[in-house]
Amino acid sequence: AASSAPVLEIAGLTRAFGGLVAVNAVDLVVHSGEIVGLLGPNGSGKTTALNLVSGVLRPDSGSIRFAGQAIQGMPAYRIARLGLARTFQLVRVLNGMSCAENVKAGLAFHRPHLARGEIDDTAHRLLQRVGLSGRDGFSASELTYIDCKRLELARALALKPRLLLLDEWLAGLNPSELLIGIELIRSLKDEGLSILLVEHVMDAIRSLCDRCVVMNSGRRIAEGRPDEVLADPAVVEAYLGV
C-alpha cells in the first residue's frame, strides 16, 4: 500500500507557449510506491507536464516538490541525479553503441562515483532486469522495437530512480509484447518504484494505475481510480472531442 509521504507534489503548475496555455494550474501528487496515470486526449498538455517535471522545460509558475525538495526551474541533469528518471515518447538509445555501453554511458553520467567494475556489473544486472540477458554486446541498432524500449528503461533505471516518468512507453507494442511490457512495469512497482505514466493503452491503464489524473486543454479535469475516471462523462467527452 502507498505510504502517505508524496514522492512528487505538483501545485498550480503552469506553462504557456505564446498565447497557448499548454499546462494550466495543474495539481498532481504521486505517493511513494504508487503508479499514477496521466491521461488526456492529444494536445491536452501531458508531455509538456512531464517536460516541466523533468526539467526539460521551465514552468511559468507553480511548484514541483520531489522527495521533499523544490525542483522547479532546476536543470534536467540535476533533477535526474536526485533520482527522477524518464523515458521519451520517441525512444532514445545510442544506436552506434552496444546495449552494455548504452547503460554504462548512463551510469557514468549520473553516478560518476561508481568504480569501473561496479559500472560493468551494474550494467549487466540492469540489462538482465529489463529482459535483455545475453544482449550486453549486441548493437543497439539491431534491437527489435520492444528490446529498444527495454534498453531505454535500463538506461532510466541506471539512475537508481525513486520516481520514473514513462511517456507512452507501451505505445506501438503488439498484444503479446504489451502483456510483457505491463508485467515489466508492474515488477518495478513491486520493487518499490513510484511511477508517473502517460499512456493511451486502456488495458494498461486499468491494470497498472492506482490512480489517474486526466487533463484536457491544459487543465486537470478528473482524478480517481481508473474505472472511475474512464466512466466519468467529462472524461469521455474530452476523449471524443465533443
Ligand code: ADP
Ligand atoms: P499531449 O502530450 O497531451 O499530446 P502536449 O503537451 O504535447 O500535449 O501539447 C500541449 C499543447 O502545447 C499542444 O497544443 C501543443 O501544440 C502545444 N505545444 C507543446 N510543445 C510546444 C512548443 N514547444 N511550442 C509551442 N507549442 C507547444
